[in-house]
Amino acid sequence: MGVASVRTAHQSSQSSKAAASGWIGSALEYYDFFIYATAASLVFPQIFFPSENPTAAIVASLATYGVGYVARPIGAFVLGHWGDTHGRKTVLILCMFLMGISTMGVGLLPTYQQVGVLAPVLLVILRLIQGFAVAGEISGASSMVLEHAPFGRRGFYASFALQGVQAGQILAAAVFLPIAAYMPSEAFTSWGWRVPFLLSFFVIVAGYIIRREVEETPAFAKEDEEGKIPTAPIIQAFKTSWRDMLRVVCMALMNVIPVVATIFGAAYAVQPAYGIGFQKDVYLWIPVLGNIAAVLVIPLVGTLSDKIGRRPPIIVGALCSGLLAFFYLYAISIKDVPLAVVVSILMWGIVYQGYNAVFPSFYPELFQTRSRVSAMAISQNTGTTITALLPALFATVAPPGSTNIPLTVGAITFSITAIAAVAAGSARETYRLPVRDLGNPGAVPMAKPDYERLRAASVDGAAPA
Secondary structure, three states: OOHHHHHHHHHHHHHHHHHHHHHHHHHHHHHHHHHHHHHHHHOHHHHOOOOOOHHHHHHHHHHHHHHHHHOHHHHHHHHHHHHHHHOHHHHHHHHHHHHHHHHHHHHOOOOHHHHOOHHHHHHHHHHHHHHHHHOOHHHHHHHHHHHHOOOOOHHHHHHHHHHHHHHHHHHHHHHHHHHHHHOOHHHHHHHHOHHHHHOOHHHHHHHHHHHOOOOOOHHHHHHHHOOOOOOOHHHHHHHHHHHHHHHHHHHHHHHHHHHHHHHHHHHHHHOHHHOOOOOHHHHOHHHHHHHHHHHHHHHHHHHHHHHHOOHHHHHHHHHHHHHHHHHHHHHHHOOOHHHHHHHHHHHHHHHOHHHHOOHHHHHHHOOOHHHHHHHHHHHHHHHHHHHHOHHHHHHHHOOOOOOOHHHHHHHHHHHHHHHHHHHHHHOOOOOOOOHHHOOOOOOOOOOHHHHHHHHHHHHOOOOOO
16 A cells, blocks of 8 residues: 555544544533533422522523523633644543533532522532533534545534534433433432433543544644644634624524524423423423434535535525424424424424534634634634523513413524524635635635545545545
8 A cells, every 4th residue: 555545544534533523522512511401491490499480490590501601702712722722632622521520510419408509509600611611612623523524525524523412412312301201200300310410420431532532633733833823813813704703603693493492492391380281201302303303414414515515504594494493382382292393303403404514614614724713612602602591581581471482482583593694695605615725715716626526536535635
């Protein structure tokens, strides 16, 4: 085997390892993040926020979910800087340890009945650490996978980071499902909810074993070798890329769809104050089935974005999933479980993936290598922080006993997805740019025939990254 063949084989191996690292790391970390989200809807109002006013308890519990997002911009600044100055690999290992340890801590917390107000205070502190850690995960993983991926297949490879996120959510709900279904309600509220949090011990072990096998990316290694690693990547990001950062903030508002599907939707369907009366174990199947569909659809959409570009799937996915939010909430309001399941799969599992499968390649492609993690982390987490305040807003403008809840919450949701679609439409297309030209507004995309030829070669394993 010649030197070129060995090099190509090694690059292919690293591309696959990076994609696997992004997939498993994201799955494990978002398992942690979403078991909290599930518990915040199902049991935390009673355990940490007892109140004679059920609306106040629901709002307080969902607000702690939002607190995790408030910490994300801080984590984005710190971890984004770390990823651009110390490398993608080191920041991803750090994120994993912070996330796993803080999640285990939630499973060990005393309740309000045991220690009073100290319980929700400790919960908020651990939630802040969770949010801080997860801020660096998607931007770091997306950058690492993108920079290892072969040319013409960045959309496909980068999509695995988000497929891992959906798989983590499936695992989170799958852990809760048997507990909620077969454990007596009193035992579930007393200690059963703690089990998924304590299982995060395995997150730390498995994640470290996988991520240590991935080398630093060629793009970052070249910057380091040439002495081009910036001392202040955040300042450089704002100087050179503030327009694209603003676009990413607006596109990241698409996080409103999973917020509606899993957070407000869960509270609306399950909490007694709303009077819908879905059983907890029945409702938990809705995000599970939606995410199973997403896991199947994501790599297909990622591949599609390598063929037709990043913007079309994002725009279509944003507008259509926003419209479907009306029908999803309506299905819950009329207590139609089969219809709610079908619309959930269509809205979240299929249509929303037009955005969700593509942003892990599109966002980092908008920025230069030297400030890529910082720019993406700061802008994406700013957008998701805004949407994380929505569950409490929804519970406030559409409280238990109010009318037209699907119309009110649906209208807010669609307005937000329309903003994301406009932002995507105003951005430049990136899928035919080589890695060295990414982040350069004046870069000329490769001619379509040349791109298709190189892409076909990379599919056959003959093209370098």
